[in-house]
Amino acid sequence: DGGITQSPKYLFRKEGQNVTLSCEQNLNHDAMYWYRQDPGQGLRLIYYSQIVNDFQKGDIAEGYSVSREKKESFPLTVTSAQKNPTAFYLCASSILWEGDTGELFFGEGSRLTVL
């Protein structure tokens, strides 16, 4: 089945440790995105990428890093510099085409808890 796979689903981390969240898509979408969601709130954009080897910061990029070495993959690293990393992280992808609505397709999310 085509879709977006995020792993791990749940992750616990000690303070001061970096952690990498995986995001893989087999939809052949050009663009990929990382969003953060805090309890009871909306989604905020961390990073996005429209093409391999290129990505841009979103609204809350501080303390995060990404890479886009393959079209299918867009991993997110939560670094020790992120002051409040406990959150729900959602990866998404979309087609970049004039005739498309631009709908984002989401993975099931990764829940990170810092102990």
Place this chain on the structure above:
Amino acid sequence: AQKITQTQPGMFVQEKEAVTLDCTYDTSDPSYGLFWYKQPSSGEMIFLIYQGSYDQQNATEGRYSLNFQKARKSANLVISASQLGDSAMYFCAMREGLYNAGNMLTFGGGTRLMVKP
């Protein structure tokens, strides 16, 4: 300033009745798109409906319709004949510009809908 505002943190609706979830937006770009997503307690985001800024008619998808009032900058979601499975968080979102701007969506704070049997 908030680009997407959802003023109803939580709402109750009786099963089989219709409900309207409010969304107002703010943009100066003439080209934009408006989306509604549903998020059940499991966390995944489910796309419901889309409205383009140049679309003349209100979008409809099954029991979902979007009441698009461009002059008022509102894009309210109407769910007809509510079902227990409609209980979830609902998010309004906006894309500013055309597809080549990157399709980044800005989300509102969400409305929690609870359907009563």
